[in-house]
Amino acid sequence: MAAAAALLCACSNTGSAKEKDTIIVAFTGDVIGEYTTCGCKHNPSGGLAKRAKFFQDLRAQYPNVLAFDLGNQLHKNREYGDGQTAKENARADLFVRSLNHMKLTAAVPGPLDFALGVDAFRDAHKKMEFPLLAGNARYADGGPAFKDTLVVKAGEYRVGVIGLASAKFEHRGVAVDHGGLKIDDPAGYAKSALPALAKETDIVIAVGNLDDDEVEDVLKKTEGINFFLAAGTTGRFTRDFQEVDGVPVFRMAPRGRQVGVLEIAPVDHDFHFTNRTEIEHIRDRVARYEKITTRMEKQAGGQDVEEYYADSPSAQSRYRALKGKLAEERKKLESASQTGSYFLFKQVNLGEDRADDMQVNGWATKFSEAFGADS
Secondary structure, rough: OHHHHHHHHHHHHOOOOOHHOOOEEEEEEOOOOOOOOOOOOOOOOOOOOHHHHHHHHHHHOOOOOOEEEEOOOOOOOOOOOOOHHHHHHHHHHHHHHHHHHHHOOOOOOOHHHHHOOHHHHHHHHHHHHOOOEEOOEOOOOOOOOOOOOOEEEOEEEEEEEEEEEEEOEOOOOEEEOOOOEEEHHHHHHHHHHHHHHHHHOOOOOOOEEEEEEHHHHHHHOOOOOEEEEEEEOOOOOOOOOEEEOEEEOOOOOOHHOOOEEEEEEEEEEOOEEEOOOHHHHHHHHHHHHHHHHHHHHHHOOOOOOOOOOOOOOOHHHHHHHHHHHHHHHHHHHOOOOOOOOEEEEEEOOOOOOOOOOOHHHHHHHHHHHOOOOOO
């Protein structure tokens, strides 16, 4: 729990937002079947067990946590031969059990989730203890339907969630077979569904496995979405977010090595949110410049820093540049708005400093023992 608190401490108790009404939205997307850490030599990250523990720690720290996965979770490839079916069915089962354990608020289906075919996905769908949101998609024979929207109470506010599937249904530009699944235009569906959802809620979050063009089309043809969480392997990933028609659109890097954490803090029923993410970046830069200049000042031992580095023009120049940047960033911080409703976005790395959920770790270990590590 301490790790989650330390990581998000900048998000809480700022401005006049009340913690009981602050909404923490944690999400992943395009995990593409990676169930364990990346195996990197430096700071191995990701995996179901670390994600499960992180979600658990968030819920212990904050009263209103919504957790989503945005699709392309269950499998690594578009299709598999007969010899790989047993392993991939077991992988899907491992993911569904783990996501149930994480108590997801909801998920969105992505093309790779159908890599074994629609019937195999339906079998996995039946085991899910969380709703799948994709109001524009349905089974062709009228099988168990996807939910279209969801309303969640968070403090004194009501959060509406609308889920959208891609009509293109592609992975890296190549179509994935989805015979037996019908998918309508996401923008057309959203335009018809949003008015009713917006009427009964205070904040609307769209979640979708859509590429950039589809997200833009939805936002240009609709009104009422406050935030858009998107995945889809053809989408552009940026450090923070893009803004489309005034709506912030958030994407995460693939493979599940990080979790996106969006803090939404409404104040006095004002639903026009200021982006406080940049303020946190300014604070980070101030802290970094202060650390370096303080170290140089300590090295000078009370002597004027410029005089101390008289024999090193490059050090003098560096110190002057850092002091100038520090003054500039402090000025930005003073002028930045830090009151009223805001949102704040962070990407949290699930690195080696993060503990595992031991139950999920055990399930993942059994999978590895039965089928071997992924190549």
